[in-house]
Amino acid sequence: MKNHSPPIIGLAGGIGSGKSTITKCFNAIGIQSVDADDVARLVVEPGSNCLHQIHQRHGNDILLEDGSLNRNALRTIIFNQPEERLWLESVTHPAIRKEIQSQLNKTSSKYTLLVHPLLFETKQNTLCQFVIAIDVPIEIQLQRVMARDKISQENAEKIFITQLSNKERMNRADLVLENSGNIDKMNAKVIKLNTKILELLVC
Template identity: 45%
Template sequence: MARLIVGVTGGIGSGKSAVMERFQARGIEAVDADDMARVVVEPGRPALAEIAGHFGNEILTAEGTLDRPALRDIIFSDPGAKQWLESLLHPLINKELRERLSRADSPYALLVSPLLFETGQDALVDRTLVLDVPEEVQLARASRRDGATPEKIRAIMAAQLTREERLARAEDVLDNEGDWPQLDLEIDRLHAKYLALANG
């Protein structure tokens, strides 16, 4: 098992995937909470049947998988529905995360999660790294990547901690507004730091 678990978080459009890939290129194992959120609702998993039972079969695709956009529309317009879904899924996701992290055998491992603090997943890590970018950069990147409207992106941002709240809880901060060479320099700095901590 990895000797150090680093929780990586940041708002939408902060570059979590790019950062994760760069750590992985340096031989570091990473577990992505978004991936685990998909795993726990795969066909045949109990959670999918519970969700369909609660919201109706219209949140299933013709193939019987979860229709994520349909479900997202429901939970962003109904706080009660969001709360119900989170109380079902968060414990299942956290269990999956714990199991995957326990199998990581790089010197340190990453838990990458957009809602690290909001879901209590920071309890699973030894140290937290916040990816920080200004809100206008978040909006530009997320709309370019997802083709979502600014209103939809702002709704997602509103469901996450504010930039200030995230930074207040960070042990390490990576300013991810720069270019790729700048990002690689930052990753090298953090990689050396985490190796030293893991071996210390």
């Protein structure tokens, strides 16, 4: 049976690049999206197989009182023990990939935006017809991450080390979207980019 799911357009940007804000701009003009960060939270919810495996490995220290994942505790572990990050990815990435595909299959807009901080690193770009890379100054990213997650600059920089640089991401992408933080300008940029994507999909 032929797959009638919409074409997939990747939106790749590192942590703090403004993916959520940009995604809302696309959603506002009728483009549906699947966000890998949302999926990553979903697969470690209480009762999930992933959370069970993480609990088995790290004990009660990685659980909050309500039984949900203590993200800060787990983040500290994987920051300081790179081998634990690799183990965690071996557990969560297959579950994330499966759930992403399930959600993509349910969309119905002209194309679907696959929003992913590790699009190239996890080879999810192979699902995409085109990839948009977000261009944002590293200084702005650092400020956003430190303020949002209430972490030190040192810990924020450790996250960046695990991701492609903005330059590498842009070199591998088909389209680039500059995001210096002005929401009004971003709405206009997204409308213009949407027109270009629709033209490319027709070609």
